[in-house]
Every structure is written in C-alpha cells, then in structure tokens.
Amino acid sequence: DAGVTQSPTHLIKTRGQHVTLRCSPISGHKSVSWYQQVLGQGPQFIFQYYEKEERGRGNFPDRFSARQFPNYSSELNVNALLLGDSALYLCASSLRVNTGELFFGEGSRLTVL
Amino acid sequence: QKEVEQDPGPLSVPEGAIVSLNCTYSNSAFQYFMWYRQYSRKGPELLMYTYSSGNKEDGRFTAQVDKSSKYISLFIRDSQPSDSATYLCAMSAGGGGQNFVFGPGTRLSVLP
Numbered sequence: 001d002a003g004v005t006q007s008p009t010h011l012i013k014t015r016g017q018h019v020t021l022r023c024s025p026i027s028g029h030k031s032v033s034w035y036q037q038v039l040g041q042g043p044q045f046i047f048q049y050y051e052k053e054e055r056g057r058g059n060f061p062d063r064f065s066a067r068q069f070p071n072y073s074s075e076l077n078v079n080a081l082l083l084g085d086s087a088l089y090l091c092a093s094s095l096r097v098n099t100g101e102l103f104f105g106e107g108s109r110l111t112v113l
Numbered sequence: 114q115k116e117v118e119q120d121p122g123p124l125s126v127p128e129g130a131i132v133s134l135n136c137t138y139s140n141s142a143f144q145y146f147m148w149y150r151q152y153s154r155k156g157p158e159l160l161m162y163t164y165s166s167g168n169k170e171d172g173r174f175t176a177q178v179d180k181s182s183k184y185i186s187l188f189i190r191d192s193q194p195s196d197s198a199t200y201l202c203a204m205s206a207g208g209g210g211q212n213f214v215f216g217p218g219t220r221l222s223v224l225p
Contacts, residue, residue: 004156033210040121042201042215043157056209090156100145100205100213104156 025093119216
C-alpha cells in the first residue's frame with residue numbers, strides 16, 4: 001500500500017505570494033495533520049482534520065488555512081508568504097484523532113525569497 | 114521551561130554500541146509517548162509507540178516511560194551506521210493534534 005504522499009516536494013516562492021500544498025493519506029486513514037518543521041527543530045503542529053472537520057489548530061496566524069476533501073486528501077494554504085515561512089511542511093495521517101500514532105509523508109520543502 | 118526537552122546532540126558512537134536517548138517533559142497530562150526517526154531531508158518515521166508507563170521492546174529498540182519522573186528513554190542495542198539519523202520524542206495528551214508535542218530531536222551518528 002502507498003504511504004502518505006505529498007506534492008510538490010520542493011518549491012520556491014517570493015514574499016507576498018500564495019502557496020498550496022497537497023497531501024494524500026494512507027488508504028483507510030481518515031485523519032490528516034499538518035506540521036511545519038524548521039531546520040534543527042521538531043515539527044510544530046498546524047492543523048488536524050478528521051472526517052473533513054477541523055479537529056485542532058496550532059498557534060499559527062490566519063494566513064494559514066487547510067481543508068480536507070471527501071476522499072480524505074487535504075490541502076494546506078498559506079497566504080502572503082513571509083521569509084519565516086521557509087520550512088519543511090509535513091503531512092501525517094492516522095486512523096484515530098487522539099493517540100498520536102502518526103505516519104508522515106516526505107514533506108514539501110518551501111523556500112520563500 | 115519548555116514542554117518537552119531533549120538534548121540536541123550531536124551524539125557520536127562507534128558501531129555496535131548501546132545508545133541511550135532521553136526526553137523530559139513537564140505536562141503530566143501526556144499519556145501517549147512516541148519515538149520517531151528522521152533521516153536527512155525525509156519525513157519522520159514512527160519507531161516506537163507506548164501508552165502510559167512501562168517498557169516496550171521491538172528488535173534492537175527498547176522504549177521506557179517513567180511518568181512519575183516525567184522521563185522517557187529510547188535504547189538502541191548493537192547500533193549500526195544505518196541508525197544514523199535524528200531521533201524525535203513526541204508526546205500526546207489525547208484529544209487531537211493541538212495536544213501533541215515533539216521534542217527538538219537528537220542527532221545521532223554511528224561510526225563504522
């Protein structure tokens with residue numbers, strides 16, 4: 001079975017632009033979470049969706065938004081990009097919402113110039 | 114005090130050594146404890162998953178949780194160069210992703 005897939009793998013944007021990152025969870029997983037990982041740090045929680053509903057939101061500005069589709073895939077959108085948004089964006093899927101048994105994709109590496 | 118603390122390393126050991134990686138935490142509500150391995154420029158991979166206190170063994174890996182001391186450990190026996198990676202501890206209080214916290218990770222190098 002395929003694992004969590006993310007696209008694009010790498011992208012370069014300029015300040016003020018908008019970006020959309022996509023994620024397909026493991027088949028049968030209904031929960032998708034998004035994380036931001038800056039070099040040298042652990043992943044920071046952004047959003048969690050379960051059955052198309054937002055189940056958690058981390059401490060990120062409103063420029064960050066996400067949604068989950070009926071097939072459980074998900075998009076993360078970031079508006080008005082800042083230099084500090086440069087990071088590895090990770091998507092993780094799980095069977096359940098509560099336990100933290102997460103399966104990660106390879107990530108989308110965003111560079112903002 | 115940070116919610117989860119982990120020595121960032123780097124930690125270098127010779128091949129075959131026993132490696133001990135540790136995390137401390139402050140939130141007594143944490144009840145799910147995980148260790149992830151992350152190779153350079155890759156996503157984290159779940160290694161060990163433990164609920165509440167106790168030990169769990171899987172091959173060369175042993176995870177220990179001491180909730181009374183708010184301390185978790187990962188032991189790697191007979192370490193191999195392929196174990197060279199960053200090891201992230203993670204903890205969850207349940208109830209969704211906002212209650213799930215990663216440590217900063219320890220970078221491990223196993224030298225042949």
